[in-house]
Structures are given as C-alpha cells and as structure tokens.
Amino acid sequence: MKLFLIALFIPLAAILSSCTESSASPSHAAEPAPENGAQFKEGKGISLTTLMMESIGLKTAEVSEEKIAPxxxxxxxxxxxxxxxxxxxxxxxxxxxxxxxxxxxxxxxxxxxxxxxxxxxxxxxxxxxxxxxxxxxxxxxxxxxxxFPAGDPVTAIPKAALLTTAEGTFVYAKNDEFYLRTPVKVGAASGEHVEITDGLYTGDEIVTAPVMSLWLAELQVLRGGKACTCGH
The missing domain is CATH 2.40.30.170 (Efflux pump adaptor protein, beta barrel domain)
Known part of the structure; x- marks a missing residue:
C-alpha cells in the first residue's frame, strides 16, 4: 500500500521521467494486487479497494442532460x-x-x-x-x-471528468465493481460542463474526481510499477 501511494503521488517531473525508463509491455491479465489497492481486468477496467478509493477521494456522478451555452x-x-x-x-x-x-x-x-x-x-x-x-x-x-445562447438539453458531464491522453479523450465509466476507461467524443462546452456526442448515455455513472489519479493507478498495475503520462 505504501509503495503504491508513493508511486501515485510522486511529482509530475518524476512521472514524466519514468516514461523513458520503462519499455515493459502492459499485461492485460487480472492482477490480484490486494496490497497496492488496485487490480485490472481486460474488458472490465480497474477496481480499487475501499481503502484506496477513500485515500484518493474517488467521486462519481450520473451522466445528465444540461443546456449548453457554447x-x-x-x-x-x-x-x-x-x-x-x-x-x-x-x-x-x-x-x-x-x-x-x-x-x-x-x-x-x-x-x-x-x-x-x-x-x-x-x-x-x-x-x-x-x-x-x-x-x-x-x-x-x-x-x-x-x-451563443443555450439550445436544447444535451448529454453532458463535468469537464473535470475528462481524461485527455495521446490516445484520445476518455472518461472512467462504472462497470459493476470496475471503472472502465471509455473513449468519448466531446461537443460544445459551457461553464463547468461539456457536451458528450458519443460514448455515454444519460444515466451512466462516471468518475468525476480524481481522474488523473485513477489513470495513474491503472498504469501502475499494467506497467508493473512504472507509471507515466505519455499515453502509450
């Protein structure tokens, strides 16, 4: 647990430097890893222990419809x-x-x-x-x-729920006890919300914070302890 927390909250410079240090290929098999608080299962996503969710302050919300004034x-x-x-x-x-x-x-x-x-x-x-x-x-x-004036209500999420990487734009959608990194397409933005034109439906449950910590947790499991923000 201590080792995982240290890796999760190391300074950004150290995270970026790790990108050039690891050439390990991701393993998509489920990782038991009860000690570091996270496990990954192909097609399901990442799951966290209750203690880990509390330690990073995980928050979720349902996808709703909002009037967007772009x-x-x-x-x-x-x-x-x-x-x-x-x-x-x-x-x-x-x-x-x-x-x-x-x-x-x-x-x-x-x-x-x-x-x-x-x-x-x-x-x-x-x-x-x-x-x-x-x-x-x-x-x-x-x-x-x-x-521009707001139009009809559209599927929208908080901007903080978006994860942008070199691979595209994602959200973490609730998938039973897992959180699945899901690609989305975004439309107009207004205030704290952004329109989702593809990838989510109203009523889906997503992670609203802290998305970056969840991604680092996923990379921590997949890359055998080498977390980076390169998106590859």
Missing part, C-alpha cells in the same frame, strides 16, 4: 492602428458566426464586421474581422470571445 475564443490581431482586428476560424466555428453579431474583444464589447473564406488553409478555413469603438494599437493581439 462559446469559443480565438486570437485576433490588428495590422494597423484602428478599430479593426482579424483572426482565423475553423469551419465549425465559422458556421456559428454571422456579420453584425456581438462579441467580446478583450475587455471591450465588439461586433463581427465580416467573415470570408480563406484562399488557403495555412492559418484556418475562414478569416473573421471584428471591430470595436476603442482604437487598437498596430500589432496588438487580443482574445475575441464569441458566445
């Missing part, structure tokens, strides 16, 4: 002193933006002047030009935030 922020820059600045949007972002709509430019209110499809895709798919009543110095880079 928003996104991009960087815009003024080419000369004036009231205009331009930046780049991808296709999904551009589909939401219309000329004349209000937005936030740094701490000031602004509006969309125009949006044009880019002749190339080096920077982005669409160029958006925004304007504000206050003059912007030449070369200034500002955050342009676009906010």
């Amino acid at each position: 928003s996104f922020t991009v960087t815009v820059q003024s080419m000369q002193r004036g009231t205009e600045a331009s930046g780049w949007l991808n296709e999904a972002q551009a589909a939401r933006v219309l000329p004349g709509m209000e937005m936030e430019l740094g701490t000031e209110k602004g509006s969309v002047l125009r949006i044009e499809k880019a002749p190339s895709v080096i920077h982005g798919d669409f160029e958006v030009t925004v304007q504000t009543a206050t003059a912007i110095e030449a070369g200034s880079a500002l955050n342009a935030t676009f906010r």
Whole structure:
C-alpha cells in the first residue's frame, strides 16, 4: 500500500521521467494486487479497494442532460492602428458566426464586421474581422470571445471528468465493481460542463474526481510499477 501511494503521488517531473525508463509491455491479465489497492481486468477496467478509493477521494456522478451555452475564443490581431482586428476560424466555428453579431474583444464589447473564406488553409478555413469603438494599437493581439445562447438539453458531464491522453479523450465509466476507461467524443462546452456526442448515455455513472489519479493507478498495475503520462 505504501509503495503504491508513493508511486501515485510522486511529482509530475518524476512521472514524466519514468516514461523513458520503462519499455515493459502492459499485461492485460487480472492482477490480484490486494496490497497496492488496485487490480485490472481486460474488458472490465480497474477496481480499487475501499481503502484506496477513500485515500484518493474517488467521486462519481450520473451522466445528465444540461443546456449548453457554447462559446469559443480565438486570437485576433490588428495590422494597423484602428478599430479593426482579424483572426482565423475553423469551419465549425465559422458556421456559428454571422456579420453584425456581438462579441467580446478583450475587455471591450465588439461586433463581427465580416467573415470570408480563406484562399488557403495555412492559418484556418475562414478569416473573421471584428471591430470595436476603442482604437487598437498596430500589432496588438487580443482574445475575441464569441458566445451563443443555450439550445436544447444535451448529454453532458463535468469537464473535470475528462481524461485527455495521446490516445484520445476518455472518461472512467462504472462497470459493476470496475471503472472502465471509455473513449468519448466531446461537443460544445459551457461553464463547468461539456457536451458528450458519443460514448455515454444519460444515466451512466462516471468518475468525476480524481481522474488523473485513477489513470495513474491503472498504469501502475499494467506497467508493473512504472507509471507515466505519455499515453502509450
């Protein structure tokens, strides 16, 4: 138990350094490991003893439906002193933006002047030009935030429940007495919640905290004591 806790809470630098020290292949067989508080079973996930769940402060919640008021922020820059600045949007972002709509430019209110499809895709798919009543110095880079009203309720989870690795985005879903790392696709985000477009259903139970500790626990079992955050 002591050895597992030390490995689980070692500094991030030490965790990262362990990635280059181990070439051990993961073992997918169930690990009894009652002493370190965790075991893994292929197709089932990871399970923790009651003592281990209490020690890391494991919390779960049911997936619910929330009204998401999406928003996104991009960087815009003024080419000369004036009231205009331009930046780049991808296709999904551009589909939401219309000329004349209000937005936030740094701490000031602004509006969309125009949006044009880019002749190339080096920077982005669409160029958006925004304007504000206050003059912007030449070369200034500002955050342009676009906010949209909430739509119908959608399947959503707390942002803290997401685990992002080199392999993709996951959540830990309750699977009997196990917690299964499950791939998900995310949509719009608003406040503390994010939309889940694939991978979960309303009513599923997921881990909301501490997701990183649970992942390190899984790696600890699979990699024979070598935990790392590389995602491979």
